[in-house]
Amino acid sequence: MSTTDPHPPGIPEPSARGPELRARGLHLAYDGRPVVADLDLTVPTGRITAIVGANACGKSTLLRALARLLAPRQGVVELDGTTLRSIPTRELARTLGILPQTPVAPEGLTVADLVNRGRSPHQTWWRQWSAADEEAVRAALAATGLTELADRPVDELSGGQRQRAWIAMAVAQGTPVLLLDEPTTYLDLAHQIDVLDLVTDLNRREGRTVVMVLHDLNQACRYADHVIAMKAGRIVAQGAPAEVVTEATVEDVFDLRCRITPDPVSGTPMVIPLGRHHHDGGDGPREAESEAESESEDAVPASVD
Amino acid sequence: MLVTLIIALLVLLSLLSVALGALSIPLDQVVRSVLGHPPSRLVDNVIWSVRVPRTLLGLTTGAALGMSGALMQALTRNPLADPGILGVSAGASFAIVVSVAVFGVGSLYGYVWFAFAGALAASVLVFLLGRLGRSGATPVKLALAGVAVTSLLSSLTSAVVLTDQDALDRYRYWSAGTLADQDSGDLVRILPFLAVGAVLALSCAPALNSLALGDDVAASLGRRLGLVRLQGVTAIVLLTGASVAVIGPVVFLGLVVPHIARLLAQFAGIGPDHRWLLPLSAALAPVLLLSADIAGRMVARPTEIQAGVLVAFLGGPFFIALVRRRKLAEV
């Protein structure tokens, strides 16, 4: 079900090997309040897709609908042409995994136990620990670097380790499609990159289709093959990062003026926000420096190019 | 406008409370009697020795319970907290049955001091237990300690009640909660405690407004959390303990009334300001309590249904409607 050949990054070429996830004419509401209206979307199979947009633009709502956590008011989500609603629950859980935003593990639950619970769609009442389960859990722990911590309670781990434990659970679920809702929230920069590298590994090595909601545009550009920009429940632009993340789109979606410059490491677009106090070239070196500082390590001062 | 309305309502209910009962007195005779021109000795006697004290008791204890409920919910930041959480009712119950079973307090009225002392002791115990551990008396820990102490005392109360018939009789009448047949001297006795409690509660109000924004914000706004909590808890204990000792555990009043007060404050455009919410709750609670008391007299004439029972019957459905209507934040 999964492919092993690595895809060269940056060249979106839909693979026919995994299941295809698409939405047609989707209308979504939350507590009776319409959030997403008439949305069409095809998730590129075997690729990493990032959904970006301002707060409350419907990103997470869309992700929940794609995972069948939210029933659409109108329209359908289809997996390989079958309506999500008509797929048996367990079969869906073997094909599509979702990691919600900041899940909470019960006190005292060990990492190994948590990851093992990811295998529940593959288990039956009498078969709770097959050879395949054991291998999947071992591989998931290894892939997330948690083998050493397997016996530790999840609530005693650091934030980054905890998030990796949850991702390990989703990895062990072994689904060809993986949906992640802000997997980098509350993590420091090093751990953010850590998680995103892990996601890339899962995609490149195992060919899993990944859809994630991200807040950081630069990270989205660097790690995603396909970027979807949303505003007020609509898709404003989608495509390769270089096509989507433009000064005009950012101004439209985030209501923020910015400059785009190529990422000196990956060559993907890098967003440099302007704000009210900084204009290109117009300000003294002091402010340019402070801006670089506040942008932290992954951003480079504007003077590079 | 709102204030006038509530005052008018209270005056009306007070007049009705004096007029209605086993012997119904026409309103004009009530007014004449109050103004010093009684139509007959019987009417004068009923009004001044039974109805007026009962009405005054309803007004004061109602106000106390309403205010302490609003205070409790503000202190714990929990819309489901009622003043009974501090173990007040359980302490009073236990003290009443002990006073009858162990000390043989025979007089109908002698138990009030016991009840008050029991309420005080139980709530001090709850507060001390809630302070165990590092972060002081946080709302969750107070609630847990309250549940534990309440459970322990109820078990002991049951044990006493099941082995002593007199204690059982005293307990079961008190426990339903009623304004009827209370010694008019009781009101005078508890009045100082209610007054101190009310002053403490009202002087908390500005701090409660900061506390509503969270512990950390309140601290950064210069509030001393421990002190505010201590003051608030003291006020609650005085107000609730004294009221419960006389009229029984009608703490449900303290749970429901602040919700109504907040709703009204919203309509009146005052917003969640505790300088208004506390007096508003204090004014609204007697409305509910007197209505329940009057209804209890009228529904099952010639006998009465206890006001405490009717408060729950009127307030319960309201509470359920509230839960269904609003999206309450998860505690």
Added chain:
Amino acid sequence: MPAQPSPAPSPAPAPAPSASARPALRDRPFRLAVPPVSGMLRPRLVLTGVLVGVGAFALFCWGLALGDYPVSLPDVVKALFGVGDPGTLVVVRDLRLPRALTGLLVGLAFGVSGAVFQTMTRNPLASPDMIGLTEGAGTAVVAAVVFGWAGGLGLSTVGLFGALATALLVYALAWKGGATGYRVILVGIGVSWICTSATDFLVARGNRFQAEEALGWLVGNLNGRTWGQVDSLAIALAVLLPVTLGLGRWMRTLQLGDDVAAGLGTPVQPVRLALLLTGVGLVAFGTAAAGPVAFVALACPQIALRLAGTSAPPPLVSGLTGAFVVLGADLLAREAVPGTELPVGIVTGALGAPVLLWLLVRANRAGSGG
């Protein structure tokens, strides 16, 4: 602390083994080829279950031995298998066995039900009493006592109907395009207030003897149980216990939150309804048989969880703990004050408070007692 994305050996200090991972009691997988059965063997859980179970059985036998006509423990065990002189057989099997069995089964029912409710709501303080079941049962029973309806039906049946009717009412009132666990609890609180005050009213209205009978029931009591009560409770457990244990697999995922559970293929709403029904059923039948025995449903799952070192209350072990506690409390209630038989609920209530306080202090020390 630096990130370790690769499984390369970590320079960080070796992880301290947690209490649940002591080598001798470490979880071990087992897998059989034929039949294809596999699972995780949890020695500590099994050991706890066996110990508590044996303890409960010992208390059970002890309870059968004690009384005005003392029987030695070996004779009790023999009598259970129908061996012994007729007098002993009558005393053990006809007079004492119903009471002991009721205690055992009630403890089991309350313990399992508490575990279900606490797992379902992810709240260690949740218990079936919170949604007004026991109060509803209480109101029905007290009404039956005061108005003299009990006659043909028996208080147990009345209590059962009271509990089930309250559960139905609460669920119906909490229903608003689906019922969240939280709204069920809140509505339950409102309903239980109404029921409590109705009970108070009825107790105050009745005469002293009625009041005493009503309070005796309201406290939770094993005195004078008959085979009739044992039978209906046993049948209920025979049906509901396997269903609950069968749902255990879903409880493990539901524990991770609704969204994660749904993502792992759990039919969240049906499972929650099934759990609610079984939890309610267990408590309703338990309450019908012995009255609302305080604190068992709240405390026993928490005790079992700590003994077994698991992250959620293990249903079966919670049930066995419940049986142990109820039987032990009943022994204490019978023997503590010579000459009187206190209701078992008084003892569980008085013992439960310190347990709750201990949980409270412990949580504080761990730093999680917000």
